[in-house]
Amino acid sequence: MLITSQTYTRSEKTCSSYVRYLNNGQETYGQVKTFVELSECACPGLCDCPRTFLAFITEFTSQFGFTTANPPFSIQYIKKVNASETVHCVPIKDILNVCFYVNLDGQEYLCDPLNTVEMYN
Numbered sequence: 001m002l003i004t005s006q007t008y009t010r011s012e013k014t015c016s017s018y019v020r021y022l023n024n025g026q027e028t029y030g031q032v033k034t035f036v037e038l039s040e041c042a043c044p045g046l047c048d049c050p051r052t053f054l055a056f057i058t059e060f061t062s063q064f065g066f067t068t069a070n071p072p073f074s075i076q077y078i079k080k081v082n083a084s085e086t087v088h089c090v091p092i093k094d095i096l097n098v099c100f101y102v103n104l105d106g107q108e109y110l111c112d113p114l115n116t117v118e119m120y121n
């Protein structure tokens with residue numbers, strides 16, 4: 001799974017910085033702003049000490065399933081979202097999957113991949 005950040009401009013075509021992640025155990029949607037690598041060691045130069053990778057993610061709110069107009073049908077894997085002012089800092093292991101991003105007349109939607117073929121390609 002390739003996850004990029006908002007600041008990685010080469011990814012503009014694929015928009016794979018939109019993710020579903022765990023924030024204090026709660027499933028949340030957002031956009032990865034950037035990644036940081038943390039190490040507590042003080043070795044000069046390169047070393048193999050353990051490192052932690054963290055993602056800074058802008059939280060998206062108003063998450064509910066998309067409902068079609070006529071006939072009304074709820075599609076749970078398409079979420080209507082709005083970017084919030086909240087930024088979460090989470091370990092990258094808490095990123096669950098990359099989401100598809102759709103902007104329809106200014107309203108943003110995030111869709112979870114339905115299968116692993118969509119997820120990994």
Ligand SMILES: [Zn+2]
Nearest residue numbers: 041043047049
């Ligand atoms: Zn070290």
